[in-house]
Amino acid sequence: MKKFLSLALIAAMLLSCVVLFGSCDSADPSGDDGFKLGVICLHDEDSTYDLNFINGVKEAQKALGLTDEQVIIKRNIPESNACYEAALDLVDEGCDVIFANSFGHETHILAAAKEKPNVQFCHATGTMAHTEKLPNFHNAFASIYEGRYLAGVAAGMKLNAMIEAGEITAEKAKMGYVGAFTYAEVISGYTSFYLGAKSVCPSVTMDVQFTGSWYDENAERATANALINGGCVLISQHADSMGAPSACEDKNVPNVSYNGSTLEHCPDTFIVSSRINWAPYFQYICEQTQKGEAIATDWTGTIATGSVVLTDVNTAVAAPGTVEAIAQITEELKNGTRHVFDTANFTVGGQALTTYLADVDTDAGFVKDTEAIENGVFFESKHRSAPYFDIQIDGIKLLNTNFG
Amino acid sequence: MNSTPVQNTSKPREPLFHIVKRPTIPLWKSWLIRAVAILAAFLVCGIITFLLVKRNPLDMYIAMFRGSFGSSRKIWKLVKDIAILLCISLAVTPAFRMKFWNIGAEGQVLVGCLATTACLFYLGGKVPDWCLILLMLVTALIAGAAWGVIPALFKAKWKTNETLFTLMMNYVATYLVAFFLLTWTPDGSSTLGRIEGVGMLPVLFGNAYVLIILVVAILTIAMYVYLNYTKHGYEISVVGESENTARYIGISVPKVIIRTMLVSGALCGLAGFLIVGGLDRTITTESAGGQGFTAIMVSWLAKFDPLVMILTSFLLIFLDQGAAQVAQDFNMSDAFPSIITGIILFFIIGCEFFINYKVVFRSAKKEGQA
Numbered sequence: 001m002k003k004f005l006s007l008a009l010i011a012a013m014l015l016s017c018v019v020l021f022g023s024c025d026s027a028d029p030s031g032d033d034g035f036k037l038g039v040i041c042l043h044d045e046d047s048t049y050d051l052n053f054i055n056g057v058k059e060a061q062k063a064l065g066l067t068d069e070q071v072i073i074k075r076n077i078p079e080s081n082a083c084y085e086a087a088l089d090l091v092d093e094g095c096d097v098i099f100a101n102s103f104g105h106e107t108h109i110l111a112a113a114k115e116k117p118n119v120q121f122c123h124a125t126g127t128m129a130h131t132e133k134l135p136n137f138h139n140a141f142a143s144i145y146e147g148r149y150l151a152g153v154a155a156g157m158k159l160n161a162m163i164e165a166g167e168i169t170a171e172k173a174k175m176g177y178v179g180a181f182t183y184a185e186v187i188s189g190y191t192s193f194y195l196g197a198k199s200v201c202p203s204v205t206m207d208v209q210f211t212g213s214w215y216d217e218n219a220e221r222a223t224a225n226a227l228i229n230g231g232c233v234l235i236s237q238h239a240d241s242m243g244a245p246s247a248c249e250d251k252n253v254p255n256v257s258y259n260g261s262t263l264e265h266c267p268d269t270f271i272v273s274s275r276i277n278w279a280p281y282f283q284y285i286c287e288q289t290q291k292g293e294a295i296a297t298d299w300t301g302t303i304a305t306g307s308v309v310l311t312d313v314n315t316a317v318a319a320p321g322t323v324e325a326i327a328q329i330t331e332e333l334k335n336g337t338r339h340v341f342d343t344a345n346f347t348v349g350g351q352a353l354t355t356y357l358a359d360v361d362t363d364a365g366f367v368k369d370t371e372a373i374e375n376g377v378f379f380e381s382k383h384r385s386a387p388y389f390d391i392q393i394d395g396i397k398l399l400n401t402n403f404g
Numbered sequence: 405m406n407s408t409p410v411q412n413t414s415k416p417r418e419p420l421f422h423i424v425k426r427p428t429i430p431l432w433k434s435w436l437i438r439a440v441a442i443l444a445a446f447l448v449c450g451i452i453t454f455l456l457v458k459r460n461p462l463d464m465y466i467a468m469f470r471g472s473f474g475s476s477r478k479i480w481k482l483v484k485d486i487a488i489l490l491c492i493s494l495a496v497t498p499a500f501r502m503k504f505w506n507i508g509a510e511g512q513v514l515v516g517c518l519a520t521t522a523c524l525f526y527l528g529g530k531v532p533d534w535c536l537i538l539l540m541l542v543t544a545l546i547a548g549a550a551w552g553v554i555p556a557l558f559k560a561k562w563k564t565n566e567t568l569f570t571l572m573m574n575y576v577a578t579y580l581v582a583f584f585l586l587t588w589t590p591d592g593s594s595t596l597g598r599i600e601g602v603g604m605l606p607v608l609f610g611n612a613y614v615l616i617i618l619v620v621a622i623l624t625i626a627m628y629v630y631l632n633y634t635k636h637g638y639e640i641s642v643v644g645e646s647e648n649t650a651r652y653i654g655i656s657v658p659k660v661i662i663r664t665m666l667v668s669g670a671l672c673g674l675a676g677f678l679i680v681g682g683l684d685r686t687i688t689t690e691s692a693g694g695q696g697f698t699a700i701m702v703s704w705l706a707k708f709d710p711l712v713m714i715l716t717s718f719l720l721i722f723l724d725q726g727a728a729q730v731a732q733d734f735n736m737s738d739a740f741p742s743i744i745t746g747i748i749l750f751f752i753i754g755c756e757f758f759i760n761y762k763v764v765f766r767s768a769k770k771e772g773q774a
Contacts, residue, residue: 044737068735075731076738078690079595081683085481092475104688107597128597183592212582359591366590390591 035290037061037071037282038090040083040109042102044075047215048259049240053101053124056278063279064286079104087112091119097289098122099282113137120295122285124278125185127362127386129297140281141385142301145192146333147274147308149340151256152196153329154272154313154322155234158254159201161319168233170203176227177208178220178237178244182401186210188380188387189238192340193256194396199345200325207232209399217241228253230399245270254317261311271318272326273311280306300385303334341378346393353378358388421765434759441755445748452747457740464730464744471729472722482721484613487620488675488683490717492695493702494620494627494710495671498664499552500700501631501708503644504559508570510696511577512551512669514689516676518581519547521596521687524680525588528602536603537681544677545670551577552669553662560658574696581689598685605682616682623671628710640664672696705753723748 039057043050054073061071072093077086083105090098091112097120100109106126113121113136122138123129129139159173175197179186194206207227211219220243224235228251236256237244242265248255249266257266257273281301288295301307313323332338343353357368360383370383380389392398450461472482492509499506523540531539555569585594608614631637642650643660650657679691698720705719706712727741734740 044731044739046737071735072732073735074728076728078693079688080691080693081685085477089475089477089481092477103593104595107686111598111600181592181594 035066035070035286036093036095037066037286038087038093038095038098039071039073040077040086040090040098040100040105041073041075042077042079042105043215047240048242049214050075050101052259052275053278057282059277059279060282060286063283066286077105079108081108083108084111087121088116091116096120097285097295099124099285101125110134110137120285120289122281122295124281125386127360127384130384131361133297135294138285138295138297138299139385140299140301141381141387142276142281142307143303143381144274144276144308145188145340145380145387145389146303147276147310148189148193148258149196149199149333150310150326150329151236151272151274152193152198153200153325154196154318155193155236155254155256156197156200156204157319157322157325158234158271158317159197159204162233163201170201172231172233173201173204174232175204175206175234175236176224176230176232177206178223178227178235178239179208179210180214180239181212182210182398184387184390186238187391188389190236191346191389191391191393191396193236194393195340195345198395199329204395206396207399208396210401211239213239215240217243220244221247224248225251227399257311263311263314267314267316269317270314272313272322275309275311276301277307277309298385300381303330339377341380341389343373343376343378346395348391348393350394353391356391358383358390360384360388418766421763423761424764426760426762429759437755437758438752441751441758442748445751448751449744449747452743456743457734457736459734463733467730467733468722468726468744470733471725471727474729478725480611480613482718482725483617484683485721485725486714486717487613487617488678489695489699489702489721490713491620491623491675491678492672492699493706493713493717494623495668495675496696496699497627497703497708497710497713498631498637498640499668500703501644502640502661502664504556504661504665505567506552506555506570506665506668507567507697507700508551508555508573509668509672509699510692510694511570511574512548512672513676513679513692513696514574514577514581515547515551516544516673517680517684517687517691518577518584518676519543519673520677520680521599522584524599524603524685525596528599533603537605540603540681541674541677544673544680546673548673548676549666549670552665552672556662556665560661578689581687581691585687585689595688596686600685603681612682616678619674619678623674624710624714631708631710636660636663719752 041050041053045051045054057071057073072090072095074086074090077083079102083100087098087109099122101124103125106123106128109121109123110128110132113134117136120136122140124140126139129137155175162168163170163173177190177193179190190208197204207230209223209227211223213219220237220239220241224244224247227235234254235244235248238258240259242262245255245257245262245266248269253269254271255266255269256271259273259275261270261273263270281299285295310326313326329338353373356372356378358370358372359366359368360370372378372383372388378389380387446465450464453459453461453464471478473479492513496506496509520540523536523543527536527539551573555566555573558564558569559566582594585596588596605615608618631640639655639660642653642655643657647657680687684691702713702717702720705716723745727738727745730741730744731738
């Protein structure tokens with residue numbers, strides 16, 4: 001009897017599915033209900049990385065005057081077929097342009113883009129748009145290395161102040177850096193931070209330790225503590241939790257943060273933070289789609305586009321004059337009189353770098369394919385928006401090179 | 405269990421109510437209790453929606469249903485997700501019937517995914533496609549079976565605790581996947597993209613999900629028959645009831661444990677094959693997505709009956725998709741929808757108590773259906 005009932009219920013369920021298949025028709029992708037933006041996020045607001053994107057969406061929505069019905073955000077979408085399904089579901093909901101925010105989303109979004117040529121698909125941090133050459137698939141990133149360089153300047157000035165105050169000697173000016181994974185995005189990030197500090201404090205060195213995760217509060221806190229115990233007098237990080245900043249606050253070690261201000265939780269140690277502001281890109285893709293114009297295949301946000309931003313400097317911790325120095329160097333980066341990866345300012349194995357082939361095009365063999373150095377400058381984010389600077393320079397010591 | 409202790413004092417003071425085990429309960433009554441529980445759950449969820457997030461409860465109900473039935477694509481996704489979860493639930497069920505607490509389905513699915521991906525990665529384009537798909541399937545079954553049988557061997561030989569052992573095997577599987585991802589992606593990103601164009605599973609009736617749904621439908625019936633109408637199924641039940649009885653009637657307990665965990669693991673491997681071969685086309689450390697644990701709930705809620713498991717897996721997937729839709733429609737994080745699904749599950753699991761027991765009040769003998 002019970003079996004019968006369950007079978008009957010199952011049959012009823014399947015029948016209702018079949019009936020609904022008949023009655024349901026996928027919505028027209030172009031949609032008559034006006035313009036819609038769809039956003040796919042790996043996590044939700046609990047992750048600083050995703051929060052930064054969601055804030056960017058909201059800022060762009062306000063600037064463009066879009067209603068809440070015109071912006072759909074899907075949170076907690078893993079890097080699997082679920083991402084492809086989420087993208088197609090957004091198409092059904094009438095989205096005209098769809099954005100995904102995590103590196104691992106890329107090939108799943110690409111699969112959706114191939115299936116829906118009338119909808120625009122944009123992907124942050126990805127690398128494949130310039131080689132796939134699909135008219136409706138686009139990559140974007142920002143020259144965040146410039147922001148990190150500026151944050152590094154603030155760190156270097158803090159070290160100088162500590163040396164002048166007699167707290168440390170010039171040789172003891174060692175910074176610590178909590179990294180996520182050992183790949184170009186992180187390497188480019190910590191190297192630019194180090195070069196920023198070195199531009200004002202020539203004796204600085206840096207230890208880098210990786211956690212093997214983008215978000216692991218305990219590991220980030222433990223790594224920051226290990227670096228502090230190893231003699232690092234200033235900490236920065238490229239990972240998404242509050243682990244490293246709060247470890248610094250506990251031990252009263254100055255901290256340069258990432259992805260947003262940690263001033264509220266760390267008032268005695270927070271110096272400054274750099275972040276990518278995604279609002280200009282969201283605004284750009286919405287405007288281009290509404291006008292029916294093409295979106296750039298590979299878009300790099302810069303200081304000039306408002307994509308690379310610094311928080312306010314915490315003058316209670318930062319060295320005097322930091323705000324003015326950052327303003328001046330920002331101008332130099334904007335007008336091209338200063339380059340972050342100027343080969344005159346760093347060496348590799350004691351030698352100046354004159355030529356370097358970077359792995360810009362995605363392929364199964366990870367072939368290094370593009371000359372990145374022109375006129376003595378390594379041009380990051382020029383050949384594609386996602387970072388490809390992956391060189392180990394002198395003065396930076398990696399404490400672990402695997403990720404654990 | 406919970407009946408009142410015998411009162412032998414001169415002036416017995418009867419409590420306000422006490423709980424009595426029901427001898428039997430008519431089918432209509434048990435389903436009535438379940439229906440009341442679900443209605444009550446939705447009512448409470450509505451009130452909470454109104455109080456906590458100041459939204460119209462009706463919008464929440466609509467979103468819950470829209471999540472699973474909003475479009476034909478969502479219905480297909482619903483049925484496909486049920487199929488995958490059901491596959492893993494079917495896999496853990498024989499072991500549970502034997503009272504072998506296998507909580508390692510997550511890891512067994514993951515090694516199935518790993519074996520399938522490894523075949524795609526190393527052999528894609530180098531062997532004919534039919535051969536590649538066959539290899540993907542066979543290696544996934546073997547990998548899952550191996551992951552399942554290792555704890556079973558230890559249990560059968562040395563009486564080790566299978567719960568801890570299978571749990572630990574999950575972590576080994578996760579780090580094994582992390583290791584291979586590092587090996588396969590020398591750029592350090594640990595991200596392997598979709599491997600398309602080779603070893604694609606056949607698309608039946610124009611929809612990639614049909615094959616998965618068919619495979620699991622056949623598996624469900626097969627498992628029902630296996631557990632209820634075969635000698636193996638009988639042996640599993642006897643070992644589950646009493647190992648001494650099993651020994652007495654000449655069943656080799658170690659043999660049944662090992663054989664059952666081979667089946668259990670292999671079916672988890674099959675789920676891994678379907679996930680990678682038919683859906684993801686790649687692997688991450690989260691490819692199993694916690695379904696190995698959800699499957700335990702599906703199996704328990706259905707009292708280990710494969711046919712009822714169709715309903716319970718529908719329930720869990722329905723709640724999951726509904727919650728995601730609520731988060732999307734309300735434009736908020738997953739925290740609030742998780743509360744909603746938690747409440748609904750609480751009521752559904754809680755109502756089983758009122759199916760097994762009845763509440764008797766002091767004065768009048770009335771039934772309580774909270």
